[in-house]
Amino acid sequence: MILPGHKSIQVFFYHSGLSARVSFDPHATMNADAFARNFVKPEFTAGEASQWLMIATDGELYGHHQIFRDKFLSYLLDGSISAQHIETVYPGLQLTQQKVFPVIKVRDNTSWSCHHGVLRWSSVCACTPNSDWKKPLREALERISDEVDKLFVASCNGILENVWEARDRYIEVFSGDQKFADWVRKMSDAQMTDEKIKQLDQLFQAELDCQRMFTSCGWFFDDLDRIEPRNAVLYGAHAVWLTRQFAAFDLSAEVSPLLEKSKSWRINLSALDIFNEVMLRFEQGQKPS
Numbered sequence: 001m002i003l004p005g006h007k008s009i010q011v012f013f014y015h016s017g018l019s020a021r022v023s024f025d026p027h028a029t030m031n032a033d034a035f036a037r038n039f040v041k042p043e044f045t046a047g048e049a050s051q052w053l054m055i056a057t058d059g060e061l062y063g064h065h066q067i068f069r070d071k072f073l074s075y076l077l078d079g080s081i082s083a084q085h086i087e088t089v090y091p092g093l094q095l096t097q098q099k100v101f102p103v104i105k106v107r108d109n110t111s112w113s114c115h116h117g118v119l120r121w122s123s124v125c126a127c128t129p130n131s132d133w134k135k136p137l138r139e140a141l142e143r144i145s146d147e148v149d150k151l152f153v154a155s156c157n158g159i160l161e162n163v164w165e166a167r168d169r170y171i172e173v174f175s176g177d178q179k180f181a182d183w184v185r186k187m188s189d190a191q192m193t194d195e196k197i198k199q200l201d202q203l204f205q206a207e208l209d210c211q212r213m214f215t216s217c218g219w220f221f222d223d224l225d226r227i228e229p230r231n232a233v234l235y236g237a238h239a240v241w242l243t244r245q246f247a248a249f250d251l252s253a254e255v256s257p258l259l260e261k262s263k264s265w266r267i268n269l270s271a272l273d274i275f276n277e278v279m280l281r282f283e284q285g286q287k288p289s
């Protein structure tokens with residue numbers, strides 16, 4: 001698939017019928033031999049070479065959502081499929097074996113799990129009809145993100161050449177491989193005081209918060225009063241907390257009216273309540289995990 005900037009990624013299409021069968025029809029996966037014989041084998045045309053298909057499901061299905069399906073999967077891959085004279089293959093291996101790669105384009109603003117484009121992540125649609133809380137929360141967090149970005153870029157000026165590449169490489173610190181001070185000194189020849197390094201450390205953490213607060217599951221469900229949107233607010237608050245000594249104005253005050261408009265439809269709770277509660281915890285020295 002062609003991407004902007006002369007980049008590309010490899011995309012695999014899954015077989016929707018078989019994937020849905022595994023995910024949502026527990027009777028079909030009671031017996032791996034029967035599944036291979038009755039559902040997988042008929043998808044292949046006899047005599048034609050180089051046919052392949054992919055079944056894609058959530059990993060937690062196997063043994064968590066559906067008991068014993070871990071054993072179903074194990075037996076399917078280690079006996080049932082080969083008994084039907086079908087070879088198993090995985091994406092990395094398929095890439096090495098496939099010679100022709102058709103080029104495709106993504107249709108903008110479409111998604112797998114919302115039938116209304118990508119509305120589910122920012123507004124009300126039939127997938128989550130009670131989600132009036134999403135729009136004002138999204139506006140608030142985007143406001144925070146914009147401001148953190150400005151502070152980040154300004155603070156890195158003269159120190160890091162490509163700030164966004166550095167932001168992506170911050171995983172080397174986040175993963176625990178390197179200490180921030182050592183890492184940033186390796187990234188730049190510029191002279192930096194300890195105070196400057198501390199400032200950059202906080203801004204890189206805030207950038208990470210800004211990525212975390214837009215995690216898909218934070219916006220996926222229908223109510224604010226769930227752990228996922230609560231976490232989105234928590235990360236937004238932490239970004240504000242980290243950057244407030246550098247910000248030209250009080251970001252908390254600016255986003256509070258928007259957060260107040262974002263309300264749970266089930267209980268008396270607003271995003272501002274969550275924001276204020278976690279800010280208090282940060283004041284007391286707690287950190288988000």
Ligand SMILES: [Zn+2]
Nearest residue numbers: 114116125127
């Ligand atoms: Zn939808």
